[in-house]
Every structure is written in structure tokens, then in C-alpha cells.
Amino acid sequence: MSETIPATERTRIVREAVRAVYDREAIYKILDEGLVCHVGFATDGQPYVIPTMYARNGDYLYFHGSAASRMLRGLAGGLAVCITVTLSDGLVLARSIFNHSMNYRSVVALGNATLIDDPAERISALRAFAEKLIPGRWNDARQPNEKELKATSILKLPLTEVSAKVRTGDVEDDAEDYALPVWAGVIPLRLVADPPIRDARCDPSIPTPGYASEYRR
Amino acid sequence: MSETIPATERTRIVREAVRAVYDREAIYKILDEGLVCHVGFATDGQPYVIPTMYARNGDYLYFHGSAASRMLRGLAGGLAVCITVTLSDGLVLARSIFNHSMNYRSVVALGNATLIDDPAERISALRAFAEKLIPGRWNDARQPNEKELKATSILKLPLTEVSAKVRTGDVEDDAEDYALPVWAGVIPLRLVADPPIRDARCDPSIPTPGYASEYRR
Numbered sequence: 001m002s003e004t005i006p007a008t009e010r011t012r013i014v015r016e017a018v019r020a021v022y023d024r025e026a027i028y029k030i031l032d033e034g035l036v037c038h039v040g041f042a043t044d045g046q047p048y049v050i051p052t053m054y055a056r057n058g059d060y061l062y063f064h065g066s067a068a069s070r071m072l073r074g075l076a077g078g079l080a081v082c083i084t085v086t087l088s089d090g091l092v093l094a095r096s097i098f099n100h101s102m103n104y105r106s107v108v109a110l111g112n113a114t115l116i117d118d119p120a121e122r123i124s125a126l127r128a129f130a131e132k133l134i135p136g137r138w139n140d141a142r143q144p145n146e147k148e149l150k151a152t153s154i155l156k157l158p159l160t161e162v163s164a165k166v167r168t169g170d171v172e173d174d175a176e177d178y179a180l181p182v183w184a185g186v187i188p189l190r191l192v193a194d195p196p197i198r199d200a201r202c203d204p205s206i207p208t209p210g211y212a213s214e215y216r217r
Numbered sequence: 218m219s220e221t222i223p224a225t226e227r228t229r230i231v232r233e234a235v236r237a238v239y240d241r242e243a244i245y246k247i248l249d250e251g252l253v254c255h256v257g258f259a260t261d262g263q264p265y266v267i268p269t270m271y272a273r274n275g276d277y278l279y280f281h282g283s284a285a286s287r288m289l290r291g292l293a294g295g296l297a298v299c300i301t302v303t304l305s306d307g308l309v310l311a312r313s314i315f316n317h318s319m320n321y322r323s324v325v326a327l328g329n330a331t332l333i334d335d336p337a338e339r340i341s342a343l344r345a346f347a348e349k350l351i352p353g354r355w356n357d358a359r360q361p362n363e364k365e366l367k368a369t370s371i372l373k374l375p376l377t378e379v380s381a382k383v384r385t386g387d388v389e390d391d392a393e394d395y396a397l398p399v400w401a402g403v404i405p406l407r408l409v410a411d412p413p414i415r416d417a418r419c420d421p422s423i424p425t426p427g428y429a430s431e432y433r434r
Contacts, residue, residue: 009265015283035319035406036305037329038279040266042259046227049257049266049301051323066232084266088253088408093429097347097358098365102252106268131316134404141314141399171416182358183423184416187432189252189350191305199388199401206400212310215404 002026010110011163021164030105030164031056034085035133035191039063041071041079054083055128056159061109062116062125064154072153076115083109083157088189095173095182102167103186111160113155125154136211193217219243226427227327228380238381247322247381248273251302252350256280258288258296271300271386272345273376278326279333279342281371289370293332300326300374306385308404312394318384326379330372341369353428410434 002116006011013020021027037054040047050071054063061083065072075081116122123144126164139169143151171184196206198213221241224230230237238244254271257264267288271280273431278300282289291300293388333339340361347355361369413429415421 003250011264015286020423024430035308036303036321038255038257038266038301038303040255040257040259040264040299041408042257042262042264044260046297047257047259047264047299048227048327049255049325051301051303052319053319069232080263082257082264082266084255084268086253086255086268091252091350091410091432093351093354093358093413095359096365097343097355097361098229098369100347100350100354102270102350104253104268108266110263110265126314130317132311133308133319137310137317138314141310141317142312142394142397144314148313150289152315177359178418180359181420181423183332183429184419185413185425185429186416187413188411189408189431189434190411191406193308194405194407196310196402196404199403201395202401203398206398208402209400212400212402215308 007163008161011108011161013163013165019165019167021166027107027162027164028056030087030107031061031085034087038084039062039071040082040084041075043074052085052094053129053133055132057125057128059159060156061159062128062154062156064125064129064152067151067153069153072155075113075155076153077114081111081113081157089168090189091187092171093185093187094171095177095180095184099171099173103165105164107160107162107164109157111157111161113157116154116156122149122154134211134215140209191217221255224380225378228325228378230380230382236382236384238383243379244324244379245273247304247324248278248302251304254280255301256288257301258292260291270350272342272349274342274345276376277373278376279345279371279373281342281346281369284368284370286370289372292372293370294329295329297402298328298330298374302434305406307406309388310402310404311388312390312397312399312401316388316390320384322381322383324379324381326374326376327405328374328378330374333371333373339366339371351428351432353426357426
């Protein structure tokens with residue numbers, strides 16, 4: 001059985017509460033499908049929202065970047081963070097303009113991130129990033145060297161204060177609008193991958209790995 | 218000629234500065250392609266990042282929601298905001314783990330949003346939302362009534378402090394790694410639309426409008 005994550009004052013969904021999801025397994029499924037998260041933090045009252053890659057590793061969300069990054073230094077120093085992942089699933093065309101919407105799945109995680117110091121955990125996190133980007137890649141590519149490791153900061157956010165919001169399915173119109181002679185429906189959206197493009201400098205005798213040629217989202 | 222937007226201390230791209238874009242036309246093209254933005258704000262030092270639909274109207278970014286929304290009330294009250302739009306364009310598989318990346322286009326806009334009061338501007342904004350979701354829709358659907366207008370808050374953020382960051386094209390590896398027998402390349406990503414699904418309660422005699430059946434992203 002999957003666990004229900006208790007909503008806090010800060011993660012409880014108030015608007016359209018019927019769309020709220022607090023089930024850990026469902027939340028992790030969304031996080032595992034997404035590729036990019038939006039990292040929010042504030043300095044001197046000004047919020048910033050920065051897109052970056054991430055990976056989930058157990059009950060932690062990992063993200064990383066240059067050791068010189070102002071954002072990562074601020075967050076490692078204890079700044080509160082909000083990390084949001086959103087998947088766009090469809091355009092919802094209702095009979096009324098007011099009920100137009102999108103189908104989507106989003107996760108919001110709040111808390112404080114910490115810098116990962118332990119060398120083994122850092123390697124495990126880098127492996128998680130590579131394997132999230134495309135499963136099978138870690139073993140094929142050149143592993144990080146000391147200089148690269150030194151240049152990389154990796155942070156982790158515990159997934160303790162987290163909730164999801166999901167809209168799925170049909171148009172919802174006001175009762176009296178269903179009689180209107182207006183077409184209504186949903187246009188599904190999905191992120192797809194096209195066939196891999198070999199790097200111009202990649203020796204043609206090196207075969208395209210199956211995880212790249214067969215990659216599907 | 219498109220205008221270059223002066224970078225401020227807050228919008229200047231420091232990391233990977235070669236990816237920075239300050240050209241207004243290029244920034245607007247990204248905003249016009251995106252469907253979902255991430256709205257960042259902070260209360261009591263805690264940042265929040267909330268996904269929502271948006272539309273660009275001239276030199277303003279419009280977003281909206283329930284008049285009862287805590288987020289919209291806070292932002293209309295003068296809270297600083299950051300709005301970020303990100304498009305995912307590809308997986309970049311380098312020879313080294315360290316140089317793995319994504320191709321993407323993102324825009325970050327900072328400032329203070331204001332509530333739109335003027336009735337004509339509110340209608341113009343709602344029209345922009347509908348036409349951004351799918352061009353042609355505004356005239357077909359039932360227009361907003363007084364009750365719906367009253368329930369909707371619409372905010373606008375002037376696009377004055379804004380920058381973009383773009384990664385495009387090939388793998389970039391360290392010089393000595395090009396000799397490695399590792400496949401390298403890019404897997405393009407794109408958001409696609411599937412054929413529209415008619416609402417179960419939509420009279421089959423109502424034809425699917427061309428803007429829905431022909432919708433492409």
C-alpha cells in the first residue's frame with residue numbers, strides 16, 4: 001500500500017481541492033516522468049524560478065549544477081526552496097470560455113535542500129541523473145573525474161512536504177451549457193522523442209545504442 | 218529590428234553566459250510557444266512555484282485564476298513575482314557524463330504584477346487566453362457572463378525585466394573525449410497534439426472545428 005502524505009498548511013490544495021493528490025506513489029510517478037523541475041527560492045523578497053534537471057532517488061529529489069552557482073550556494077546555505085514539476089497532458093475545450101482548462105499533473109515539494117558531501121552518495125546521485133535522462137547511459141559514458149566532481153554541487157531535498165495536483169479526463173461544463181451547439185472536447189498533448197541524431201564528430205562505426213534508438217517517452 | 222532588453226543585476230545570465238538571450242523578439246517567440254508558466258512568489262521567506270496558463274499581450278504577460286486564490290491576492294497586493302516558461306527540446310548525450318545536458322529554451326520575467334480592473338482589458342485578456350490555448354476558439358465558445366467575470370482575477374506583469382536562456386544544437390565534449398569509442402548525439406523532444414477527443418456529451422451532429430481537427434504544435 002502506498003502512503004498518504006499528510007498535507008501541511010503549506011501543501012494543502014485549496015483551489016479545486018478535488019484535484020489534490022497526497023499519495024506518495026502517485027506523486028513519485030509524476031516526478032519520475034518529468035525531465036525538468038522549476039526551482040523556486042527568494043533573496044531579499046525577490047523570488048526566482050529556475051528550470052533545471054533533477055532525479056528522484058528514494059525519498060529525495062536531487063538537483064545539481066555548478067559549484068559556483070549563486071542559486072545552489074544560497075540553497076545549500078539554508079534558503080527555503082520550492083521545487084515544482086509539471087506535465088502538460090491536454091487542452092480542455094469547454095462550451096464556455098470560463099471552463100476552458102488544461103489537463104496536467106504537477107507536484108510541489110517544499111523544504112530545505114542540503115549539499116551532498118559523501119563521495120559515494122554523490123556518485124549515486126550523478127548516476128541517477130544520467131539514468132533518468134536515459135536509462136542505460138551511465139555505464140556507456142565516461143565517468144566523472146576528480147576535477148568534474150569538484151566543479152559540481154549536488155543538492156537533495158527530502159520529499160516530506162509534498163503534494164500533487166492533477167486534472168484529467170473530460171470537459172466539465174455548467175449544466176445549462178451542455179445544450180449549446182458548441183463543439184467540446186479534449187486535445188491530448190504528449191512529449192515525444194524523435195529518432196536520435198548522431199553527433200557530427202561521432203565515428204560512424206560506433207553503433208547507436210538500443211536505449212537511444214529505441215527511446216520512447 | 219528587434220530590441221535588446223538591458224540585463225539587470227537580477228536578470229543577467231551568469232552561468233553559461235553564452236546561452237543568454239536578451240532579444241525581445243526571441244524572448245516573445247518562446248513565450249508564445251509555451252502553454253504553462255511557473256509563477257514564483259514568497260511569503261514569510263517560503264517560496265512557492267505554481268504552474269498556470271498564461272498569455273502574452275503586447276509587452277505584458279497575463280495570468281489569471283480564481284478571485285479567491287491566495288496567490289493572486291498576494292501578487293495583486295504587490296508581492297514580487299518571477300514567472301518562468303521552459304520548453305524542453307532534446308536530450309544531449311555527451312561522451313562524458315559531465316557534459317550530458319538538455320536542449321531547452323527558457324524565459325525568466327521578474328517584477329510586480331497588477332490586477333486588471335478595466336472591463337475592456339479584462340475581456341481582451343480572456344480572449345488572449347482562449348486564443349493562445351487554441352487559435353479560433355474565442356468566437357465559438359460561450360462568452361464569459363457577469364458572474365464568471367466577477368469570479369476571475371486577471372493579473373498582468375510588464376515584460377521589462379526579462380531574459381532567456383537557450384541551449385541548442387550538438388553535444389559539446391572536452392577535446393580529449395572526442396576520441397572515446399562512445400556514441401554521442403541528441404534525441405530531439407517535442408510536445409505533440411493527438412487528434413481531438415469529442416466530449417461524451419457533445420452532440421455528434423456538431424462538426425469538429427478545423428482549428429481542433431487540424432491543431433498542430
